[in-house]
Amino acid sequence: MRFLVVTSALLCLGYGFLLDGSTNSFAQFRKWGGGTNGSLEFEFKTDQPNGLLLYTDDGGTYDFFEIKLVEGALRLRYNLGGGAQIITVGRELNDGHWHKVHVQRHEDRTVLTVDGVSQMRTSRGKEFNFGRFNTNSDVFVGGMPTWYNTKLTLLALPSVIFEPRFVGAVRNLIYPDVEGGTPRRQETRPKDHRVALWVNLVAVVEGLRLLSLPPTWFELDLQKQSRHMVIDDFK
Structure with missing residues (x-):
């Protein structure tokens, strides 16, 4: 039997x-150095057909990049000031397996690749x-901070x-998290080193949840404890 701490918001596992x-x-992550030739990539897995995967914009004017699942397909919607463009790639991506997403910019051209299949x-x-x-805004993954609800003018795509x-x-x-920089693996960017997490302790045997104890409130010092949040190799 092995024990796994599962947060109701975000749990870090390896990378x-x-x-x-x-x-x-x-x-929340550092700003994307998208510039005119930037790239961005990540992998995801889910069993849900819809959901916001990633969003970033120019701080509320025109430019934005939004990546989401729509009925199991991956959709990139973006605007570089000349009007919104939409690229859709893939189907049934909510199959519980890992899928790789890559966005590549080159001047006026934007290429979306999902599992080796590309559209431009x-x-x-x-x-x-x-x-x-x-x-520009930071990069948000999985959803948007709730404080944006009262500050929609700060969003290029409200x-x-x-x-x-x-x-x-x-x-x-x-x-890349600087203009003209080299792409590198990103780490979450909390607003404060101390964050409050609402957690459940579950016992897991061969992937089956056997019990769930009442949620426990505690504070975790990410600056000191982040290394201990890596529980397994996240395969």
């Missing part, structure tokens, strides 16, 4: 994390830089706040 889709379920769109306009790095939250696992989020 990945779990999201349960609750009201405060999301992960060309943006209209004359200027294709993704916002301005200093004023409707993102109404998207269903992602339920599942995400790992290996890789992108």
Whole structure:
């Protein structure tokens, strides 16, 4: 028998994390250095057909990138100032297996690749830089912070706040976090080193949940304890 601590918001496992889709379920990361030639990639698995996987924008003007599951297909919706574009790739991606997503930009061209299958769109306009790095938002995975509910003007795509939250696992989020930088694996970016987590302790034998104890409130010092949140190899 092995014991696993499961949070109702986010649980870090190796280079990945779990999201349960609750009201405060999301992960926040450093800004994406998308520029004009940036890349972004990650892997996910879920059994839910709909959910917001990733969102970032220019701080509330025009430019945004939104990646979500829609009826089991992966949809990238983005705008670089010349109008929204949509790319849809894949089907039945809510099969509980890992799927790899890669977004590659090159000037006016944006390519979405899912499990080796690619689609490309060309943006209209004359200027294709993704916002301005200093004023762009962070990268949000799995959902949006609830404080955006009262500050919709800070979103280039206000409707993102109404998207269903992602339920599942995400790992290996890789992108440049400075303009013109080299892509690197990202780590969550909490606003404070001390965060409160609502947890359940469950006993797991061969993947079967045998018991669930009442939730326990506790504070975890991420700065000191983050290494201990790695429970297994997250296969």
